[in-house]
Amino acid sequence: MDAASSEITWIIVAGAVLTYMARFGGHVVLSRFKSVPPRVLAALDAVPAAVMTTLFAPVALTNGWPEAIAMGLVLLVGLRFNMTAMLITACVSIVALRHLFG
Amino acid sequence: MTDADRADFLQGMKDCVPIVLGSGAFGVLFGALAVDNGMSMYQAVLMSATIYAGASQMVGIDLFGSNVAPWLIVLSIFAVNFRHVLYSATIGPRLKSFSFAKKALAFFLLVDPQFAESERRAERGKPISFSWYLGMAIPTYCCWVTEAAIGAYFGKFIGDPTAYGLDFLLPAYFLGLVIGFRRRRNWLPVVLTSGAISVIAYKTVGSPWHVSIGAIAGVALAAIMAKPASPEAVADYEAGDA
Numbered sequence: 001m002d003a004a005s006s007e008i009t010w011i012i013v014a015g016a017v018l019t020y021m022a023r024f025g026g027h028v029v030l031s032r033f034k035s036v037p038p039r040v041l042a043a044l045d046a047v048p049a050a051v052m053t054t055l056f057a058p059v060a061l062t063n064g065w066p067e068a069i070a071m072g073l074v075l076l077v078g079l080r081f082n083m084t085a086m087l088i089t090a091c092v093s094i095v096a097l098r099h100l101f102g
Numbered sequence: 103m104t105d106a107d108r109a110d111f112l113q114g115m116k117d118c119v120p121i122v123l124g125s126g127a128f129g130v131l132f133g134a135l136a137v138d139n140g141m142s143m144y145q146a147v148l149m150s151a152t153i154y155a156g157a158s159q160m161v162g163i164d165l166f167g168s169n170v171a172p173w174l175i176v177l178s179i180f181a182v183n184f185r186h187v188l189y190s191a192t193i194g195p196r197l198k199s200f201s202f203a204k205k206a207l208a209f210f211l212l213v214d215p216q217f218a219e220s221e222r223r224a225e226r227g228k229p230i231s232f233s234w235y236l237g238m239a240i241p242t243y244c245c246w247v248t249e250a251a252i253g254a255y256f257g258k259f260i261g262d263p264t265a266y267g268l269d270f271l272l273p274a275y276f277l278g279l280v281i282g283f284r285r286r287r288n289w290l291p292v293v294l295t296s297g298a299i300s301v302i303a304y305k306t307v308g309s310p311w312h313v314s315i316g317a318i319a320g321v322a323l324a325a326i327m328a329k330p331a332s333p334e335a336v337a338d339y340e341a342g343d344a
Contacts, residue, residue, distance in 0.1 A: 002292065004140075004240050005142065005145070007172055008140075008141055008145055008166055009145060009148070010172070011166075011172050011175050011176055011179075012145060012148055012149045012152060012153065012162070013152065014176045015149075015153050015158070015162060015175075015176050015179035015180065015183075016149075016154075017151035018176065018179065018180040018181040018183070019154075019155055019158065019179065019180065019186065019335065020209070020210055022180065022183050022184055022185075022186040022187050022190070023183075023186045023189070023190050023209040023210065023212045024190060024205075024209040025187060025190065025193075025197045026186060026187030026189065026190025026191040026194070026298075027190040027191055027193070027194030027205075027209065028190075029187075029191075030190075030191035030194075031191065031194055031195070033113070033160075038328050038329065038330060038341065039325045039326075039328045039330070040325070041188075041328070042287065042288070042324045042325055042327070042328030043321050043322075043324050043325040043328075044184065044185065044187065044188055044326065045185075045188070045286055046286070046288065046292045046320055046321050046323075046324030046325075047181060047182075047184050047185060047317070047321055048157070048182060048185050048279070048280075048283060048319075049280050049283045049286065049289060049292055049293055049296070049320065050292055050293075050295075050296040050316070050317045050319075050320030050321045050324070051161070051182050051296075051313070051317040052157065052161075052276040052277075052279050052280050053179050053276075053280055053292075053293050053296040053300065053316065053317075053320065054296055054297070054300035054312055054316035054317050055161065055164060055272070055273060055276040055313065056273040056274070056277045056280070056313075056314045057296070057297035057298075057300050057301050057310060057316070058300055058301050058304040059105040059270075060273070060277075061301050061305060062188065062301065062305065067270065067273075068108075070270065070274075071273070071274070071277060074157070074274045074277055074278070075277060076282070078277065078278050078281040079281065082129060083128075083275070083278045083282075086274060086275075086277070086278045087127075087271055087274060087278070089274075090267065090270050090271055090274030091266065091267040091268070091270070091271065092267075093267075094270040094294045095134075095212045095265075095266065095267045095269035096115060102313065
């Protein structure tokens with residue numbers, strides 16, 4: 001196993017340990033408090049959307065027209081339909097638009 | 103095993119069918135994209151078997167493909183999975199009858215749909231027995247791990263991923279997840295802030311810092327916008343104490 005590959009394995013193991021701590025620790029830690037500050041709850045609640053937005057926004061807005069238009073189409077489909085429909089839209093539209101603009 | 107245990111286990115298995123069907127494509131997609139991003143089949147399966155949280159696994163393989171520092175990848179996986187702290191705190195009081203070992207196993211298997219179905223069952227006034235919990239969790243877990251292997255195996259046969267638009271699937275998947283959160287409080291301001299700040303950071307500071315900077319901006323905004331002791335927030339927390 002080369003260095004980069006063993007590094008990936010260690011990242012996976014560390015990620016797994018921290019994920020398990022989150023799954024077990026929430027009960028252990030929060031059950032000791034009578035009340036959790038609302039700002040902390042609101043911040044925790046916002047974490048998934050905040051993190052994941054940073055993973056698609058630059059792709060949509062800095063890669064070019066095909067990515068920008070395709071992401072807009074995926075957004076429209078996502079407001080009405082499920083994830084499968086969104087991913088099919090993503091695949092079909094990006095291939096077509098890249099062909100068109102390429 | 104008593105008859106009641108057996109019935110609960112079977113009911114759990116029945117309850118997990120829509121989840122297994124719904125997440126099946128993503129389990130396979132994860133395996134395929136993992137191999138595409140330079141992971142071995144063994145690592146793809148290891149990731150599904152140990153982290154066992156779809157969105158964070160996708161974040162992980164997305165960052166493996168870039169030049170992001172290892173500790174930042176681990177931190178990103180943890181950040182995406184931090185919501186489980188809330189699930190754990192909410193569901194903990196419902197598992198009072200579980201021994202420590204049973205709790206330890208139950209929390210390992212506490213994925214989003216397991217949490218959602220457990221809450222649904224509790225709302226209907228039915229107890230969350232260990233048998234029901236495992237009846238639901240074991241098939242879900244086994245399928246998820248198997249799907250990673252299947253995806254990784256067939257992913258090797260896909261040549262240039264951009265030719266099929268596969269490189270665009272991960273960002274589209276994250277957009278889909280974010281749309282799924284749209285009923286949360288202050289969702290739009292958080293998303294717009296994280297999006298705008300991450301694009302600015304991407305252009306100025308550069309990748310991978312745009313992830314942390316954009317995420318922190320959105321989370322900070324949510325904390326600032328939260329009303330001190332807002333009734334919903336307290337209700338959300340106390341629901342778990344019932």
